[in-house]
Amino acid sequence: MHNPTSDAADYAWPTCTACGRDLWHTELGRMACLPCEEKTATRLRELPALFAQLNTTAALMRGARRPDTATTGSRVPPIPPRLEVLSLVAAGGVASRLRDIEDAWRADLHRTDPRWTVAPWRGSSTEAVPAHATFLINNTPWACDSYESIAQDIEEIRQLHAECQAALSGDRKPGRVNVGLCPIVLDDGPCATQLTASAASHRIRCGTCGTEWADMNAWRELRRAQETAAANGAAA
Ligand SMILES: [Zn+2]
Ligand SMILES: [Zn+2]
Known part of the structure; x- marks a missing residue:
């Protein structure tokens, strides 16, 4: 990026660790730039509603697989279960991926202030997703300013948001x-x-x-x- 013939060849202007863009003067010292912070906060604000829709869709898919009444061996023809929907609402899906990020942020905050503890129990995934999202939204300014591993979490949140949208739109992205x-x-x-x-x-x-x-x-x-x-x- 910088000119190798310049006197300042060894000096690289600080960049956003997430998108690689040169930081503005007002952003110097930050781990991630302000646009990355804004985009991440927006995605986090949208995730609870996306998850609620996925949950409803998944419930309909599961319901369609159940046998009607007691007739053994005869099943209601299922609506095709969409694997990406079921996997996002299952264990290891949206709720636990957000929890992993919250846990990592709390562990880092704890190093400088022991009053930060591990995340409290957030209940079922329906309750947990909005709670994790709220925590992450509230702490995004801190994380983008000074959390060293923020780049990977910005990417994880971007991906999670994209996976939810794709699953709901029925987009058949390979994956x-x-x-x-x-x-x-x-x-x-x-x-x-x-x-x-x-x-x-x-x-x-x-x-x-x-x-x-x-x-x-x-x-x-x-x-x-x-x-x-x-x-x-x-x-x-
Ligand atoms: Zn950036
Ligand atoms: Zn096998």
Whole structure:
């Protein structure tokens, strides 16, 4: 970026650690620039509403998979479950990704002021997402000013926001999502490899035992086998 022939060749003007732009004079000393701070705060403000929509969508998908009444073996034809929606509302989804950021910020704040403690229990993910978002919004000015790892969190929040929007708009962006453990029983016990699927297709292949679930019917079989495996595991 800077001119190698200049006397100041060794001196690099401070840049935003998130977007790489040269900082303005008024921003000197900050970890991230003001535009990055504003964009991040906006995304955090929008996340709770996006999550609420995802939760509703996921509930409809789950409801559609349930058998009607007591008729064994007959299932209501499911609306295609969208893997990216289910994965965002599941454990490891939006709530825990926001919690991880809050925990990291609190740990850093604690180093300079021991009154900062770990995040309190935020309840179910429906309650937790707005609570984490509020904490993060309130502390974004601090984090962009002086938190050394802010660049990766700005990126994580950008990605999380983009994933939620894409999942709601039905955009089939390629990208892999976790769809549970492989239920196939091998000689030495359950395979239990984490299965992933691309949001662009429903072809799922286990990287360990090579079993494939190639279409929506197979995907429903997989889901049933996983439920059975989970029930067996709980009973054992
Ligand atoms: Zn920036
Ligand atoms: Zn397997």
